[in-house]
Amino acid sequence: MTRRYAVGAHYGLMDWLVQRLSAVVMALYTVLLLAIVLWNGGLDYALWTNLFAHDGFRLASFLFMVSLLYHAWIGARDILMDYIKPAGIRLLLETIIVVLLIVYLGWTLQILWGSA
């Protein structure tokens, strides 16, 4: 990493790569979840809670959510860079999205490892 700007292009290869790797992680998780549900012939409350009681599944779900949130950030930033030209408004929208994604992350942690 050399110089980083608050707004603008040229963030580089790393984000491009993360966007694709996170996509693969999410696709694998989707197929895994679908396979579990199909294998058990449908979904009910017992299967659903048993699944989330499993540490491995919780970890996989966490990995899915982290991939999703990072992927969403790169995609949102790309869209904003293309359509929102004034840097101030773009920075504001980017900030809103970052805050939103952090809220989603907190909510995820609360669901997976919270007491409620």
Add this chain to the structure above:
Amino acid sequence: MKKRPVYLDLPRIRLPLPGIVSILHRVSGAWLLVAGIPVLLYAVSRSLASPETYAAMKATVSHPLWKLVLLSLLWSYLHHFCAGIRYLLLDIHRGIELAPARRSSAIVLVVSLALTLILGARLW
């Protein structure tokens, strides 16, 4: 900066099929970000809380208005998924010629719509 000609008469722009897949990839991604993730988190947290909230969640999603929202999210996820796989293949130079690229974009549109109908029908 050099003045370039701009042609942005939106109703007159005719996007080719891969262009339609591309813009729908963005639209579906944005919709998943603002609506899909909170709906997903809310549904998972309610459905895990207790058997009663699980049943309540099932009742909620059978409401026609919710069905419409969930169907739009289901299509968004499936389109984003299928188009994403197409982009990964293009990244490794599979189907990069004009004809296969057009064909694969048509496949993405058809398959994601068909899967939405099949899964939607199965879920309700």
